[in-house]
Amino acid sequence: MKTDLQLKHDVEAELEWEPAVTASRIGVEVRDGVVTLAGHLASLAEKMAAEQATRRVGGVRALVVELEVRLPGEDVRTDEDIAHIARSVLRWTAGLSEDAVQVQVEHGHVVLRGTVEWPWQSQTAVRAIAQLRGVADVTDHIDIRNTMAPEKISKDILEAMRRHADREARHIQVTVNEGTVRLSGKVHSVAERSVARGAAWAAPGVRAVVDDLIVE
Template sequence: MNDNELRQNVIDELDFEPSLDAANIGVAAERGVVTLTGHVASYFQKMSAERAAWRVKGVKAIAQEIEVRLPGDRQLADDEIARRAVNILAWDESVPTDAVKVRVASGWVTLSGSVPWNYQRTAAEYQVRKLSGVAGVINNIELVPQVSAVDVRQRIVSALKRNAEVEADRIRIDVRDNGLVKVEGVVDDWDERQAVERAVWSAPGVHRVEDHLRIM
């Protein structure tokens, strides 16, 4: 696939994404690296554009340069955004009660605190992304390790072997006692890479992941 074909495929995928108004998004492609420019009306749409681009076969990296330009009627004061963020987190059963703290400055929401599982950390960010008036989200929520490094590695390796999307023999896992997991090896495409990441993050005690996987 040449650069022009990849660029057009990304444009078509952006237009196909129902949660996104892609009219003001520009796309450039060079050797598998896709650059997204322009502007959208919400942070949620910005993330939707990035996810849509990753779905396109042949995309190896993305330079995300889309701006969030909030319409005048959707601009909210920071205290109102903070109040809405606290409320939406309280309603989400996957986020532990009072585990996440919220700070808002110029529309940017910073999440802090600690949770035991990565899906809880991800859920908190996902909920806040959807709020009107949010210009961006910084997720500083920490994960608290609860099991030994040996146990974590065994659970990850077993999960990779069970996953039909993953060639487990091509993946190397290194787990440190501080909850850091280093992942190395090769995968066929972005979907397989995401499948590996999901398997790693699903193990309890994983605090941080260094992804060195290469797409062949």
């Protein structure tokens, strides 16, 4: 198992490796495997890239994000411009119906509301808006229409995991509460952890995924 110092070094190295991130703007602290990122970044897309890069590192037990988006002057847009562009982007995004998601913008902070059939559609909408210039934050208030029994969701996730990595599925526990999936147990690599997370997010009825998996 990595020490906190080793984990800090690995996270910093991964942030340096990620081309979408300016690592010099991010401070990394680690305590008992919990990584905290702090600093000021130039876009929401960069913030999301930093989070994803950190989660790729083996040994990260949890992530605390204290990153603030400070848009450079040339990227500042009016709320009206952001709302107009965001609505256009959502209309052109595959998998979303014409008026499934509504947009509200205040000082660069975008709130998405509406109802979609599946969780992946909500995630697609958030990712599409997060890439726009001028967007400082995205809040997802999109409701998911299709819901399933917790036992069915858990069964589907475990079956999907076994199709991709049967050995790891035997050591992963899946619990479901009101559409929130919690993954716990141990895996042997970051890739196997990603398979587990992907299987959880792809299951019908899943609204959120809490990753408590430990990479040995």
